[in-house]
Amino acid sequence: MVERRAEHAVKFFYSHLFWHNPGVRELFPLSSDDMERQRDRLFAALTHVVSRLDDEALGPYLHDLGRDHRKFLVRPEHYAVVGSSLLAALAETSGDAWTPQAEKAWTEAYQLIADAMLAGADASEDPPWWDAEVVRHLRYGQDIGVLTLRPHAPFPYLPGQYTSVSSERVPRTWRTYSIGNAPRPDGTVDLHVSRIDRGRLSTALVRETRPGDVLKLGAAGGRLTFRRADRPVSLIAAGTGWAPIRAMLEELADRPPHQDVRLFVVARDGAHLYDRPLIDRYGSSCGWLDVTYITPAPGRHRNEATGRLATALSNRGLWPDQDVYLSGPPRFVDQTARVLAELGARPARVFHDGVPAAATGSGPRGRPLGFGEWFLDRPAPHWHDPSARAPKEN
Ligand code: HEM
Structure with missing residues (x-):
């Protein structure tokens, strides 16, 4: 029932959340484009996760999601207020189906999710994010950049994984990019960034970011890592x-x-x-x-x-x-x-x-990053770049 009125439910959820907790708005990206996308993301993730409570993979996923939410500056007390707004939105959109039993079931389901995420946040020994200085910036044409970063603390990852990235140039916006090198003795990592039309972070990373800038990196993730089997x-x-x-x-x-x-x-x-x-x-x-x-x-x-x-x-x-x-x-x-x-x-x-969620606009769904993403239409990044040329040092 709620899915059929999803747009209304999502608007209600965020209006309720921000009206009753004005401070929470500050956690979310500034631009209304990003906010529109976030509306889909958070609410879709919440409802989708609730519908998969029996899935075995859900526990580890929520653990990591809770750990990763620390980089959004989410605090434990936020979980209760998000839960109240979610229930209010569901009640508003479910009509007669919102029975005491439904309310009880949703309350318990949300509590399970929040507890798992909080446990993940609590158990993590990683920092919420890694500050990393840009030490080199190569441009290939107008729209591809390879940024070499030196994290201020050891940044663990496996070859083939991606990380999420945020820049002060586009506050509170995080996008994922693959890491383009195996771990090096000096700890530096290369990010290959393809600029997306109207993508504010990818544009800032490719065209504006300079050596000396400090970016934030989230914990590495992704399953595209090498299985050393005896097969070609x-x-x-x-x-x-x-x-x-x-x-x-x-x-x-x-x-x-x-x-x-x-x-x-x-x-x-x-x-x-x-x-x-x-x-x-x-x-x-x-x-x-x-x-x-x-x-x-x-x-x-x-x-x-x-x-x-x-x-x-x-x-x-x-x-x-x-x-x-x-x-x-x-x-x-x-x-x-x-x-x-x-x-x-x-x-x-x-x-x-999962294709790095670096793109904007609409397009076919990409490879799943997690349960929340299964719900969403992932945009198609422009892997064809009309203006890429030889690299130039920035
Ligand atoms: C309890 C269940 C929750 C679930 C299942 C959930 C799920 C998600 C997912 C899947 C994303 C996208 C992740 C990404 O892009 O890396 C996300 C982003 C986010 N969530 Fe949550 N979340 C929950 C609770 C919360 C709470 C309590 C807050 C605090 C207000 C919060 C604030 C945010 C923010 C600020 C973002 C990033 C916004 C952006 O990048 O545009 N979430 N959430």
Whole structure:
């Protein structure tokens, strides 16, 4: 019943929350665009999580969600006020269905969720976020930037994971970006950022951020990490989806594998293969690595790259034996996973992860980051960047 009147329920929920607790508004992003999106996110997550209380994976997810909420400056007392506003919104939208039993069930369900999140926040030994100084900023054309950051405290992560990022230039807004390198002795991390039209944080990161700026990083997350099984490996990357694949390749190069590794790098044209010199170096120095670049024929539409990738994949074969790691924009990942399934790849061995929630606007749903995200239409990042050129130091 509530879903059918979701928009009304969401507006009611936030109006109720901010009217009764004006201070809570300050936790949320300033811009109304971001706030609109947040309306979908928080409320969708709340209702969706409640409907999955029996799911085994829910406990660990809520634990991490609670830990991560500390970076939004959420305090324990906020959980009660959010709960009251949620119940008020549900009561308002459910009509006659809001019986004493329904109210009791929702109250208990919300309490379970809040307790699990609070326990996660409480148990975490991590800081709420890591301050990290920008030490280098490479620009590739107008819309791709690679930022090297030095976290002020050790920042744990595995190659292939992503982190959430916030900048004082766009206060209270957090977006996720993949980390483009395996852990280094000096602790620095590279973020590959593709600028999204109307994306205020990605624009600030690519065009305005300078060495010396300090960004905030949230705890690393994501499941696109290397399984060192005794099986051959295929890595498939498109756009800045190359970042986690690059981190995994660095890890492989550090401990060369016994099995062959096939790497497919997809871009809208040659100019968009922004890391090609490095990939070429890997290709020539690592005997176990076979590199295939996929771009559309000159002058052809970028979508041709996906067709060409399908052809290249079908020419290679042996898919049932492969562990496949797939990274790129949501549509690309969906399509490629479908092609791989048709070619015999086993779905359980095709690994992909939530696309960094760096984009704005609307589009097809991406890879799930968590339960809340299953609900949402994730926007499609512009993995095709019309103006990327050689890197320039900022
Ligand atoms: C108790 C159940 C709750 C659930 C299931 C929940 C779920 C979520 C989810 C899934 C996100 C998006 C995460 C991300 O983008 O990284 C989010 C963001 C957020 N939540 Fe919660 N949340 C809960 C409680 C709260 C409470 C009590 C507050 C405090 C007022 C709060 C404040 C926020 C803020 C400020 C954001 C970020 C807004 C943004 O990035 O636009 N949440 N929440």
